[in-house]
Each structure stands twice: as C-alpha cells, then as structure tokens.
Amino acid sequence: MGGIRLITRFWASTTPRAASAALDQKLLNLRLRAAPFIPANVFRLEPDAVETTVITPPAIVAEYELSGLPITGQIAKGVALVIKEDLDISKYPLVDLAAEAAQRNLPFGDLLGEKIRLTIEAFETLEAGLKKTDGDFAQTLLKALMEVKTNIVEIMGQERIGAREAVERFLQNFQALKDSEDEHYRSIYSDYYLLCAKMLAKKHQGAVDIIEEVDRLGNDAIIVAVDISPSDVGIVNDLKVRGIVREAGSLKDHLSLRTGEREKAGLVGVEGVASRVKTGDRVIIDGKAGKLIVNPSTETCSRYLSLIEQREEMLAPLKALRHLAAVTTDGQIVELLGNVADAEEVHLLLKHGMQGVGLVRTEFFFINNPDNSPREEQPGIAEQIKFYNHIINAAQGKKVVIRTIDPDKDKNLPYFDKLNGLTTGTHKRGLELFLDKDSPYYFLFREQLMALLQTAGAVRVMFPLVRSKEEFYAVMALIDEVRAELANDGKRINDHISYGIMVEHPDILPDLPELAHDRRIAFFSLGTNDLTQYITQIDRYNSIASRYSDELDPRILEAIETTVKAAGEGGKELSLCGNMGNDWVKLLVLLGLGLRKISFSTGFVDVARKIIMSVSADELQVMVENIKKITTAKEIRHYVEEYTREKINSGAWAGLKEIEALLFE
Numbered sequence: 001m002g003g004i005r006l007i008t009r010f011w012a013s014t015t016p017r018a019a020s021a022a023l024d025q026k027l028l029n030l031r032l033r034a035a036p037f038i039p040a041n042v043f044r045l046e047p048d049a050v051e052t053t054v055i056t057p058p059a060i061v062a063e064y065e066l067s068g069l070p071i072t073g074q075i076a077k078g079v080a081l082v083i084k085e086d087l088d089i090s091k092y093p094l095v096d097l098a099a100e101a102a103q104r105n106l107p108f109g110d111l112l113g114e115k116i117r118l119t120i121e122a123f124e125t126l127e128a129g130l131k132k133t134d135g136d137f138a139q140t141l142l143k144a145l146m147e148v149k150t151n152i153v154e155i156m157g158q159e160r161i162g163a164r165e166a167v168e169r170f171l172q173n174f175q176a177l178k179d180s181e182d183e184h185y186r187s188i189y190s191d192y193y194l195l196c197a198k199m200l201a202k203k204h205q206g207a208v209d210i211i212e213e214v215d216r217l218g219n220d221a222i223i224v225a226v227d228i229s230p231s232d233v234g235i236v237n238d239l240k241v242r243g244i245v246r247e248a249g250s251l252k253d254h255l256s257l258r259t260g261e262r263e264k265a266g267l268v269g270v271e272g273v274a275s276r277v278k279t280g281d282r283v284i285i286d287g288k289a290g291k292l293i294v295n296p297s298t299e300t301c302s303r304y305l306s307l308i309e310q311r312e313e314m315l316a317p318l319k320a321l322r323h324l325a326a327v328t329t330d331g332q333i334v335e336l337l338g339n340v341a342d343a344e345e346v347h348l349l350l351k352h353g354m355q356g357v358g359l360v361r362t363e364f365f366f367i368n369n370p371d372n373s374p375r376e377e378q379p380g381i382a383e384q385i386k387f388y389n390h391i392i393n394a395a396q397g398k399k400v401v402i403r404t405i406d407p408d409k410d411k412n413l414p415y416f417d418k419l420n421g422l423t424t425g426t427h428k429r430g431l432e433l434f435l436d437k438d439s440p441y442y443f444l445f446r447e448q449l450m451a452l453l454q455t456a457g458a459v460r461v462m463f464p465l466v467r468s469k470e471e472f473y474a475v476m477a478l479i480d481e482v483r484a485e486l487a488n489d490g491k492r493i494n495d496h497i498s499y500g501i502m503v504e505h506p507d508i509l510p511d512l513p514e515l516a517h518d519r520r521i522a523f524f525s526l527g528t529n530d531l532t533q534y535i536t537q538i539d540r541y542n543s544i545a546s547r548y549s550d551e552l553d554p555r556i557l558e559a560i561e562t563t564v565k566a567a568g569e570g571g572k573e574l575s576l577c578g579n580m581g582n583d584w585v586k587l588l589v590l591l592g593l594g595l596r597k598i599s600f601s602t603g604f605v606d607v608a609r610k611i612i613m614s615v616s617a618d619e620l621q622v623m624v625e626n627i628k629k630i631t632t633a634k635e636i637r638h639y640v641e642e643y644t645r646e647k648i649n650s651g652a653w654a655g656l657k658e659i660e661a662l663l664f665e
C-alpha cells in the first residue's frame with residue numbers, strides 16, 4: 001500500500017441503522033448519485049430499503065405527485081432545476097501543478113501548500129456537516145473521513161501532486177476492495193469514493209452557480225434539492241426562480257422564511273424529490289395542498305391555470321387597497337411592516353403599500369457579497385455604512401429597524417468558522433456571543449456598532465436574543481464606549497438612532513417590566529420564530545420536529561400577552577417581526593392580543609390588509625379571552641376558524657366574504 005496507512009476496521013460491526021430517517025434519505029440520495037460509476041449493490045443499505053426506495057425507481061414519465069410541507073400558499077409552475085453535487089470523480093480535471101505554478105508565477109512549494117490547505121478545508125467542511133448530523137451512519141462516515149483526509153494530504157505532500165490526482169492514487173490502492181466478491185469490502189470502497197467525491201465537489205460557488213444554471217435553463221425555474229446551503233439563500237433574489245423544493249429543511253429555517261418574503265412558492269420535507277425529479281421536468285408547486293406535481297398532464301395544467309387565475313381574480317381587488325391604511329372596523333390602525341435583507345427588498349415593500357421595515361436581517365449581508373457569492377472575510381466598516389444608508393434611503397423616511405448581526409445554525413459566517421473553528425449555533429447565540437471579549441464575534445459586533453453609529457437618517461437599532469436586562473446594559477455600555485471612540489476620532493455620529501430589543505427568549509420575560517421603564521429603550525419587538533422554539537423546546541431547524549411546533553401554543557400566546565402588558569405599562573412601542581402574522585388565524589389572534597405593528601411577507605400582506613380592514617379589534621379581544629380556556633394549538637385554530645365563519649355568516653365581518661375562499665380553501 002505504499003505510503004498509505006492501514007485503515008482502521010471501524011465498519012466491521014456497523015449494521016444499517018433505523019435512526020434518523022431524514023439523514024438516511026439524504027445519504028441514500030448521495031449514494032444513488034454515485035451509483036452510475038459504482039455498482040449499486042456495493043452500498044451498505046438494508047435490502048428492502050434498497051428495493052423500495054433506491055435501486056428500482058419506478059420508470060416514471062407520466063404525471064405523479066410528491067407531498068411536502070408548504071412554505072407559502074403560493075402556486076407556481078416552472079421547469080425543475082435539480083441541484084446536485086456532482087459525485088463523479090472523473091468529472092474533476094487533473095491539474096498540472098508545475099504548469100499552474102509557472103502560470104501564476106508562484107514557487108511550486110507555495111502552490112502545493114495552498115492546495116493542501118484548501119483540501120484540508122474541504123475535508124473540514126465535510127466533517128463539520130457530518131458532526132451536525134446524528135445517526136450511526138454519519139458516525140461511520142466521520143471515522144472513515146479522518147482516515148481518508150490523512151491519507152490524501154499525505155499523498156499530496158509526498159508525491160507533490162494536487163487533490164484530484166491524490167484521490168486517484170488513493171482509490172487505486174483499494175482496487176482490490178472495489179473488485180471483491182464480498183459486498184462488505186465493496187461497501188468500504190464506496191465509502192471512500194463518496195468522501196473523496198464530496199471533498200472534490202465542494203468547490204462550487206453556491207448561489208452564483210445556481211443562478212447561472214437558472215439562466216441557462218431559459219425558463220421559470222423551480223429549484224429542487226436535497227438541501228440548499230444557507231449561504232446560497234441569495235437564489236431567492238433571482239426573479240426567474242419561482243419556487244424552491246427541498247427534501248430537508250424546515251418551515252422556519254431562513255431559506256424558507258426568505259422564500260416566503262420574496263413571494264415564491266416552496267415545499268420542504270419532500271422525500272426523495274432530488275433523485276426522482278430530473279432537470280427539465282415540468283413541475284407545479286401547490287402551496288395549498290402541499291404537493292409537487294411532476295410532468296403534469298394537460299388536464300392538470302389547465303386545472304392549475306384556472307386555479308391560478310381564480311386566485312389572481314380574488315387578489316386583484318386587494319392590490320387596489322395598497323394605498324389605504326390598515327384600519328379595523330372599530331378604528332384601530334395597524335402598521336404593516338416587512339422584513340428584508342437588502343435595499344432592493346425595501347422597494348418591494350413600499351410597492352406593496354407597507355409602512356416600513358420591521359427587521360433588516362443583517363446576517364445575509366455578512367454572509368454573501370452583493371453578487372451572492374460567499375464572502376471570504378467580513379465586510380469593512382465603510383462598506384457597512386454604505387449598506388445601511390442605502391436601506392435607510394430606500395425606505396424614504398419610513399421606519400427602518402436594523403437588527404445587529406444574529407449568527408445562527410443556518411446563517412453562520414463561513415470565514416469565522418474557518419478561522420476560529422467555531423460552529424455557530426452549537427455554542428452561544430445572541431448577545432452572549434458578542435459580549436464575550438475573548439470571542440472574535442465581539443470585534444465583529446463592535447465594528448457593526450461603529451458602522452451603525454455613523455449612518456445618516458432616522459434608524460432603529462435592535463438587538464437579537466437578549467436574555468437579561470444585564471445583557472442590555474452591557475450592550476449600552478459598549479455603545480457608549482464606541483461612541484466616545486468615534487467622537488475622539490472626530491467622526492460624525494448619527495443622533496437619530498433609537499434602540500430596542502427582541503423578545504425571543506423566555507428568559508427575558510421577567511425583566512421586561514423594568515426594561516420597559518428604561519429610557520434608553522424605545523421599543524420591543526417580538527421574535528416569535530425563536531420565542532416558539534425556545535418555549536416549546538422544538539428545534540426550528542429540524543425538518544421533522546419543527547412540524548410539531550406552533551405559535552398558537554398557549555404558552556407562546558401567554559408570553560406575547562406578557563410582552564404586550566409590559567410594553568403598554570412602560571409606554572414602549574411594540575412590534576412583531578417574527579413570521580407569525582403570515583397565517584390569517586394567527587393574525588386574528590395577534591390583533592386580539594393587542595398587536596398593532598406586525599411584519600408580513602409581501603406574498604401575504606394584501607390579504608392581511610383586507611382582513612384587518614374587515615374585522616373589529618374589540619371583538620377579537622373577546623375572542624382571545626375565550627381561547628385562553630383552550631389548551632392546545634390545534635383547538636385554538638379550530639375555534640378561531642369557527643368564530644370567523646360565524647362572523648362572516650352573520651354579516652358582521654362582511655369584508656371577509658370576498659376572500660372567504662382564500663381563507664378556507
């Protein structure tokens with residue numbers, strides 16, 4: 001085996017697992033993709049699983065349906081663009097390092113060092129992904145990965161060759177395993193192959209590549225994938241992307257939220273979609289029924305076309321109301337806000353008649369360059385000031401709430417994880433991440449504050465996931481420090497900034513009455529996406545578990561009520577920037593609880609305005625008193641639906657009659 005180390009026999013006792021269905025499906029798909037060049041039976045899978053889900057996929061040409069969870073109620077049709085990592089190693093060209101060194105005018109040793117570093121990084125990315133996944137299978141691959149990584153790097157150094165060549169040499173050493181009669185040995189080979197292929201496949205440019213493929217497709221695209229990296233979230237900005245369908249993903253991950261905010265259709269949890277659907281297949285996303293229809297027949301197409309037309313007919317008169325304020329029948333004004341990631345989206349909000357920006361998620365600016373390629377390093381202060389000012393100007397004097405950066409499991413900063421070995425989301429979150437002076441996040445946060453303080457125009461700065469009043473005090477002390485430093489340097493400081501905190505963790509609830517009387521705080525904003533996950537203890541990013549969390553859970557409603565009360569008593573403004581308002585039942589409950597400033601997606605705001613203009617806030621308050629006696633989210637929903645039907649039938653909420661079909665379809 002030349003310079004190759006003997007590889008540990010860790011797999012000998014590994015039997016296929018019953019664990020995590022989602023992971024199995026994901027790996028199954030990876031293996032399926034490797035299948036053209038590795039005999040399928042070398043894969044270590046349960047025989048019946050192979051038979052039913054992989055090896056003999058039905059030869060489908062006719063229309064068929066796959067089900068999943070709808071992100072929005074939208075219907076979209078287009079052509080599928082299946083995003084897959086290409087796991088065919090032979091597709092990656094062999095490189096001549098000597099020629100590349102000459103061309104780049106680099107000493108050979110430096111170039112080799114660079115290639116080795118990139119290879120190690122690619123393996124580490126793979127490793128981080130596997131570490132986040134549970135299940136025996138991931139553990140097995142993780143152990144194999146360590147061995148493969150060591151060997152590939154060793155070969156590169158010894159033989160002075162690139163990663164692709166080293167992979168070739170490495171795999172050649174296991175030709176005997178590949179050709180073995182024994183399936184067990186063949187499966188070992190397939191694991192090595194898979195890991196090497198995934199390491200090589202990591203070199204794509206994310207959203208930029210996907211957007212290029214959409215262009216090549218020359219049609220409205222429905223993106224289909226096992227999952228899409230959070231850093232590729234920029235694909236939602238592409239107008240030709242009509243929808244996104246994923247096998248993994250949850251309704252409350254940021255790709256889903258962004259999909260809704262850009263008025264696209266989307267499904268998550270669609271099992272097997274990335275292996276069953278092919279690029280070029282015609283597809284329809286039915287966001288009401290939670291279905292993906294593949295190769296729709298002429299009849300299905302015309303049925304959906306008339307459905308789309310009907311919906312448009314119902315929605316058209318609502319667009320005509322965009323210039324009107326959203327006022328309930330008993331005179332309560334509701335401010336319609338929206339969440340954005342950039343200035344372009346602010347224009348979109350204004351076009352929909354929204355009254356301001358309830359939340360700027362600055363994370364995406366820190367993750368991606370303006371062209372949607374991932375950033376190699378954090379943006380500098382000058383670039384930040386420009387970005388924030390751009391948003392403030394786009395809002396034309398309307399409210400803008402900029403949230404300081406909130407890295408999380410699905411929106412971590414690639415350059416940080418690489419540099420510091422931190423995996424955001426598994427460590428700290430929210431303010432505690434930034435207030436630790438030993439953390440690189442502290443400096444990042446400090447720079448962001450410096451930039452925000454140098455903006456121009458009225459702006460609100462909001463802090464995420466505050467868990468105690470002490471955290472807020474510490475941030476304000478830091479702001480004072482930064483302000484003094486800027487003043488000392490003779491920098492101009494924006495004095496039209498007001499500050500607020502997000503209420504998205506239950507720990508902050510007891511401190512709200514005191515904070516509500518703190519003159520440094522101008523507003524609270526309810527982050528119901530996180531509030532729900534932290535109160536129900538259900539991970540919002542887990543595709544399976546997250547299906548069972550619901551903001552109508554009485555514990556969440558109680559937390560909202562506590563916040564409304566504290567804000568009211570302290571005379572502070574209260575808004576809601578979570579995504580709870582995009583469901584009409586939840587919207588009615590929020591109005592009944594007293595919320596008057598709510599973020600909506602552009603896809604729902606027209607309906608929301610019509611609802612608000614048709615109902616009485618007083619009556620909703622009574623309704624909310626009644627639901628306090630109900631103990632489950634499901635029953636609360638049922639109650640609100642029945643209550644609404646009654647109000648419509650009695651003629652009390654007559655305005656809703658016009659959109660009844662939209663609400664109850």
Ligand code: PEP
Nearest residue numbers: 504527528529530577578
């Ligand atoms: C929330 O948690 O409700 C929120 C608005 O923040 P994010 O979804 O970005 O975590």
Ligand code: MG
Nearest residue numbers: 504527529530
């Ligand atoms: Mg949050």
